[in-house]
Amino acid sequence: MGKVSRRFQWLLAFSLFLLPATAAAWFGKVVRVIDGDSITVLRDGRAEQIRLWGIDCPEKGQDFGNKAKQLTSSLVFGKAVEVEPVTIDRYGRTVALVSVGSISVNEELIRQGLAWVFTRYCDRPICQGWKVLARITHEPLTATADMALPSGCPRVSNFATY
16 A cells, blocks of 8 residues: 555656646637737636737837738637746736647747747747748848837847848
């Protein structure tokens, strides 16, 4: 009995170690698209603002800001999404990887050339692949001189350079 009990304790401890990684992701329905990299998701009857992690899209009023919002809308509006929280930003928003089915919304915005890789915060191995992808697909954002980086960007080093 002692051997079984010890195995059970070890299995319980091991599963508790894994639990935060698997329990962190949650599902909800997108009820609003604020802009290309910010959405509102309904979770358990409560609206939660989500900022897409690791990327930055042009803002409203900038070239391609509306296109980024339109792409995000077409991917997620009214749909069930999986939200994998990474952190909480200074505005209280959940910063997360968001996917709908097998599509990573964060990555798709880069693939379509409508988002920069936010290198200051994008620190996971996936970011290296995103940077390569961005170098290949960034024709829209680099097509106009004023779109090299978002206006008001405090430091050029925050964004991947292509």
